[in-house]
Amino acid sequence: MTLKNTNCRIAIDAMGGDFAPQNAVIGAVQAYNQSKDFQLILVGDREKIMEVLNSNNLSLDSENIVHTSQTIEMHESPTLAIKTKQDSSIVVGAKLVKDGKADAFVSAGNTGAMMAACTLIIGRIRGVGRPTIGAALPSEKGGVCHVFDVGASVDSKPIHLLEYAIMGSIFVQEMYGKNNPTVGLLSVGEEEDKGNELVKATSKLLKEAKVNFVGNVEGRDILKGTVDIVVCDGYVGNIILKFAESVIGLLKGKIRNYANQGLWNKIRVLFARGTLRNSLEDMDYQSHGGVPLLGINGIGIIGHGSSSELAIKNMVLKAKEMYDKKLTQKIEESLKSLTERNNGS
Amino acid sequence: MTLKNTNCRIAIDAMGGDFAPQNAVIGAVQAYNQSKDFQLILVGDREKIMEVLNSNNLSLDSENIVHTSQTIEMHESPTLAIKTKQDSSIVVGAKLVKDGKADAFVSAGNTGAMMAACTLIIGRIRGVGRPTIGAALPSEKGGVCHVFDVGASVDSKPIHLLEYAIMGSIFVQEMYGKNNPTVGLLSVGEEEDKGNELVKATSKLLKEAKVNFVGNVEGRDILKGTVDIVVCDGYVGNIILKFAESVIGLLKGKIRNYANQGLWNKIRVLFARGTLRNSLEDMDYQSHGGVPLLGINGIGIIGHGSSSELAIKNMVLKAKEMYDKKLTQKIEESLKSLTERNNGS
Numbered sequence A, B: 001m002t003l004k005n006t007n008c009r010i011a012i013d014a015m016g017g018d019f020a021p022q023n024a025v026i027g028a029v030q031a032y033n034q035s036k037d038f039q040l041i042l043v044g045d046r047e048k049i050m051e052v053l054n055s056n057n058l059s060l061d062s063e064n065i066v067h068t069s070q071t072i073e074m075h076e077s078p079t080l081a082i083k084t085k086q087d088s089s090i091v092v093g094a095k096l097v098k099d100g101k102a103d104a105f106v107s108a109g110n111t112g113a114m115m116a117a118c119t120l121i122i123g124r125i126r127g128v129g130r131p132t133i134g135a136a137l138p139s140e141k142g143g144v145c146h147v148f149d150v151g152a153s154v155d156s157k158p159i160h161l162l163e164y165a166i167m168g169s170i171f172v173q174e175m176y177g178k179n180n181p182t183v184g185l186l187s188v189g190e191e192e193d194k195g196n197e198l199v200k201a202t203s204k205l206l207k208e209a210k211v212n213f214v215g216n217v218e219g220r221d222i223l224k225g226t227v228d229i230v231v232c233d234g235y236v237g238n239i240i241l242k243f244a245e246s247v248i249g250l251l252k253g254k255i256r257n258y259a260n261q262g263l264w265n266k267i268r269v270l271f272a273r274g275t276l277r278n279s280l281e282d283m284d285y286q287s288h289g290g291v292p293l294l295g296i297n298g299i300g301i302i303g304h305g306s307s308s309e310l311a312i313k314n315m316v317l318k319a320k321e322m323y324d325k326k327l328t329q330k331i332e333e334s335l336k337s338l339t340e341r342n343n344g345s
Helices: A022-035 A046-055 A078-084 A089-098 A111-122 A158-176 A197-208 A234-259 A263-283 A309-324 A327-344 B022-035 B046-055 B078-084 B089-098 B111-122 B158-176 B197-208 B234-259 B263-283 B309-324 B327-344
Strands: A009-013 A039-044 A065-067 A104-107 A132-138 A144-148 A182-186 A212-217 A229-231 A291-294 A299-302 B009-013 B039-044 B065-067 B104-107 B132-138 B144-148 B182-186 B212-217 B229-231 B291-294 B299-302
Touching: A009 A022, A009 A089, A009 A309, A022 A039, A022 A046, A022 A309, A039 A046, A039 A089, A046 A065, A065 A089, A078 A089, A078 A111, A089 A104, A089 A111, A089 A299, A104 A111, A104 A309, A111 A291, A111 A299, A132 A158, A132 A234, A144 A158, A144 A234, A158 A182, A158 A197, A158 A229, A158 A291, A158 A309, A158 A327, A182 A197, A197 A212, A234 A263, A234 B234, A291 A309, A291 A327, A299 A309, A309 A327, B009 B022, B009 B089, B009 B309, B022 B039, B022 B046, B022 B309, B039 B046, B039 B089, B046 B065, B065 B089, B078 B089, B078 B111, B089 B104, B089 B111, B089 B299, B104 B111, B104 B309, B111 B291, B111 B299, B132 B158, B132 B234, B144 B158, B144 B234, B158 B182, B158 B197, B158 B229, B158 B291, B158 B309, B158 B327, B182 B197, B197 B212, B234 B263, B291 B309, B291 B327, B299 B309, B309 B327
Parallel strands: A009 A039, A009 A104, A039 A065, A104 A299, A144 A229, A182 A212, A182 A229, B009 B039, B009 B104, B039 B065, B104 B299, B144 B229, B182 B212, B182 B229
Antiparallel strands: A132 A144, A132 A291, A291 A299, B132 B144, B132 B291, B291 B299
16 A cells, blocks of 8 residues: 555554554554545554555555564553653654654544643643643534533643633534534533632633623533533543443443343343443443644644444544644634733733 | 339420421330330420321320420421420520530421521530531441531532541440441542542541541542542432432333333333332331431431431431430540640641
8 A cells, every 4th residue: 555645644543552563553544545535654563564564465564664672551650651662652653743754643542641642742832821621522413512621631720621611612613513502611510609719710701802701601601502602621621521421330230240140131221232332332432533622733632441343433534634724823813813902911 | 004204304395397296206216115225205286296196096194295386397497497486396496405404306307497496595515617417328338327427518618528537436435336437539430639629628638537548539439439438528328318208209110111011021020029119118218217416515416308208217216326326425525626726726
């Protein structure tokens, strides 16, 4: 297979994820075969990448592989790892973007290391205090509700939450075609006098900002889909996200117990399996593809460690779409006017 | 019906809840009929209480009714309402405890007003900076995981989280018979260096405290049941709780959509209904009975607005159990030694 040399260059961490390099390599090639409209760069151990390609009857020009000798394991300390493993696929991938040799970097590897590499090596967009990661949770209404931030940073200040709201609005508008998406601020009640100090101070900022802020929302409003975007500090966002993921485990356990209470229950559960699977799988949002780290000087997409080939493929195609839609440039534009206004005031 | 005059006196807000006075009165009388070992005090509009009693062929001595002329509605501003409605059932009920005329007060009325009345009128136990409300969420292991605080206060300081851990441990040990219950601190990772400033400072306090602290836990550990008690600020606890309640709505909606996609799906869903109901109902923890406000100088139990007769009955019986087990005294003892140690150090 010979790859076209188009404008968009997407680097993929071939060593990232629990099923690397297999899923990362196959998923990346599948994305390329579907789009053909970008240059693919596999970053990782050349020999291992070749093995996967050969055993799947695929070939790739050697210029499309950037060899690295190290891998950051899933449970290594992120900041230490990116310091000490300079020839790891995550560090090298981020450097490709930093050095203008790639436009996007996609990894299902160590989440913390990927965040640190993107933030510290690629760097932040001018005017961004803190980059953010969003998660799309299913909503009762059938669509999704995007929560920003879900763990890129904790102890956010009001100005950071404002940045999340702006970056999230651009992301949802461009990538989900949702015009002027609604923004809610996560609190313990809809009333303005409720909430913690952070909420009260942020609420004031959001009211004056160029986002479609509709007010404070509660924990139940995420799955209800009351707003398109829910803004919160990464501490609470991350806890909600992990809580949501664990709902599936709880229900599966309960259904298993129910099935074990006699043959009739077992038959009912067997019969209901399709319904249940269908109703629950949306909660496991991460299986569908990665999440972008917004606010960095390039495109960085972070996937779940257990990413399937399909998830990797979706991540690469998402990176391509973000490139085509000039997400980074649009975020920079929006935040430039914010910075200028703040400096001018 | 003539009621015995025992040592324990439980006041019930007859006007509290969406189905008051019906559910409150019937539930309270049912609790009395089961226990017979406490004095029942119905607080509310005498005429309306009598109507419910008469239409259900029940009678009650007039000394067991404390007449009030006002009701705090579900959506009134709590602090304003308890100031301006001095003859409301919530204010009068709390005053009965304050004045030593009742040992416990139970209400399914306005949650915020009930919290404010209990905290401001009944007052805090010496040594308690902030009272706390816990919620018991179902766990994969079959038991429950108690989350403290779920909304009694936001912007908690490390010392408050320590108090929640101590009060929660006593509550779970006494009321759930769990010896030396394990305590986890809610964070964004198990590692000590993760988490926000509050988590890092609290972790140090918990390590030195007389609670069975096992370390930091994540959002997923609540439903997994990794620990018996999860401690967090009321802002995040309240958001998790409301998020958890909304899971049922999401799944019901998804199942409805699935059923609407053709006859075969509809049949499957009809068949699966029992399984689903069985598996989901535990998430709606509040339907089972109220939650105590720990740290006040007496027993205060707050119920969901939609409380059924059974839920009210359970709340009253829980108040009786807390009285019998001397919860308030035990919390006072534990926190006295904490205060003394802090003063001495």
